[in-house]
Amino acid sequence: MNKRRGYATLAALTTVVALVCGAIYLGVGAAQGRTSARTPVAAPAVWVGTWAAAPAKAAPAVGGHAGRSVRNVVHTSIGGTAARITLSNLLGEQPLKIAQVSLAVRAGHGPAAVAGTLRRVTFQGAGAVTLAVGGQRVSDPVALGIPYDGDLLVTVATTSPGEPVTVHPQARQTSYIADGDRTQDAGGDAYTRRTGAWQHLSGVDVLTRDTRGAIVAIGDSITDGVTSTSDANRRWPDVLADRLNRHGSHHYGVLNQGISGNRLLTDGRGPSTLARFDRDVLAQAGVRTVIVAIGINDLLRGPDTSADHLTAGYAELTRQAHARGLRVVGATLMPCAGHRRCTRALEAVRDKVNAAIRTGRIFDSVVDFDRALRDPYAPDRLRPAYDSGDHLHPSDAGYARMGRAVDPARL
Incomplete structure (x- = not known):
């Protein structure tokens, strides 16, 4: 097993363990609740949206060629113990081939990630995914502490132009572009270009009990x-x-x-x-x-x-x-x-x-x-x-x- 696949497997197992433990706790609490009204029962973990941007326009991909990475900066409203993302090709005119995706907590005000937070994002266990024309895909859960009122980096590397791509043009947020697949770069040095649009990304959900x-x-x-x-x-x-x-x-x-x-x-x-x-x-x-x-x-x-x-x-x-x-x-x-x-x-x-x-x-x-x-x-x-x-x-x-x-x- 290579290191990246091992990290993805570990992340998936961590999420499953958390869900199972929550279910066990609920079951025990419910059983005890028949004998003691004062026994606390944990709320179930649920998926709730923390950020979204409606697909709004079909536009040429920033960078103008295949083999680039778009590091979207998005701001959370609530936090959680795991996240999943939604990628969109709603307005595309040909299938969009994505090589790899990563998720991280943003460090400071640039394209760099907080140390130790970079995670590989998978889709039914695979790092690569193809989005059909007019389609979207929701990722597998990613075990990561998601902050309230914080910034995330969702980086998408494409292997084909797939133009025009689905964007939200009036982001009022600077995101970043790099040549090649730089999804696993925790640093931001490769991200030399900027964009004021969100590309490919339409939503981020978090797993939480506190909402x-x-x-x-x-x-x-x-x-x-x-x-x-x-x-x-x-x-x-x-x-x-x-x-x-x-x-x-x-x-x-x-x-x-x-x-x-x-x-x-x-x-x-x-x-x-x-x-x-x-x-x-x-x-x-x-x-x-x-x-x-x-x-x-x-x-x-x-x-x-x-x-x-x-x-x-x-x-x-x-x-x-x-x-x-x-x-x-x-x-x-x-x-x-x-x-x-x-x-x-x-x-x-x-x-x-x-x-x-x-x-x-x-x-x-x-x-x-x-x-x-x-x-x-x-x-x-x-x-x-x-x-x-x-x-x-x-x-x-x-x-x-x-x-x-x-x-x-x-x-």
Whole structure:
């Protein structure tokens, strides 16, 4: 047995042992519980999403040739004792051949890994995997301590171009590129190029006993955090994750499924929210609640879109979520006066949509981003401190206000 295969086998056995021990502990606790009400019972370990990025675009691979490694940097919301990743070729036009994948905890702010954390990732025991056109693959469990509110390195080495590749272009996070298969490099010296997109990777789940489940935020560029400071994790779902997990009272994974330019009703920048809802929300590990923050692009890019069209779309999302036992929190649409596409007619429709959302008849609960961020002296505009400058997207302060506007008690 070679060293790499031995490490993979050891990691798999470690995970199995942990699960078996947990099952034994549960069985003993349950048996003892019949005689003593005070016997503690450990919660079962479950898979819950800690990070996600919706496949959004087909693009040429960074580096322009086969035989490269992409070191994706992703930020966790919750931690665990093991992880698994999801690779996507959803938007590819030919099979994507992957030679090897690794996972590590990031050291500092560059492409290097914390010593001793680099792990080889396998798929049904094999290091290499081919993703069919339109397909995805979930890895085997990787035994590794995953930190709360920390950075991971997910490195993917390809052996064929497989272009175009599936990317999430507005990452607001720097990732790294190296020539050749450098998945097993703990250091970062080989990673001489940078990219602002996540490639191939669409999700990371963790195995944990310390969680209430996952919250999925689905939306457009405002959820994607398009104007937030890069490499700082200042999108509003990041702020929400920090609030929920900082004091140890809630422990929810928070998954950001925003796509810049996305619409509720029609395809454009990525599939419509209605079209991708099953994949990007309902299929996520451990999901319990979805926050729906979508619709402004339908108005900006579809002038014939009515309030009734949007509310009917929201009602359909709620119906699908309820069929899976999920709670749905709906967000009001924020003001946009001053933006070049924002007209008085659009503002009138936006007001009708928000009035319908606030009635409580569409969603289980409401987060009022409109009231939280609008200028009290000009309610059709963002408050200047919350405006990034384009009169549509929030500043870092605006995103922070959005993250604080979500009431944990309503999740």
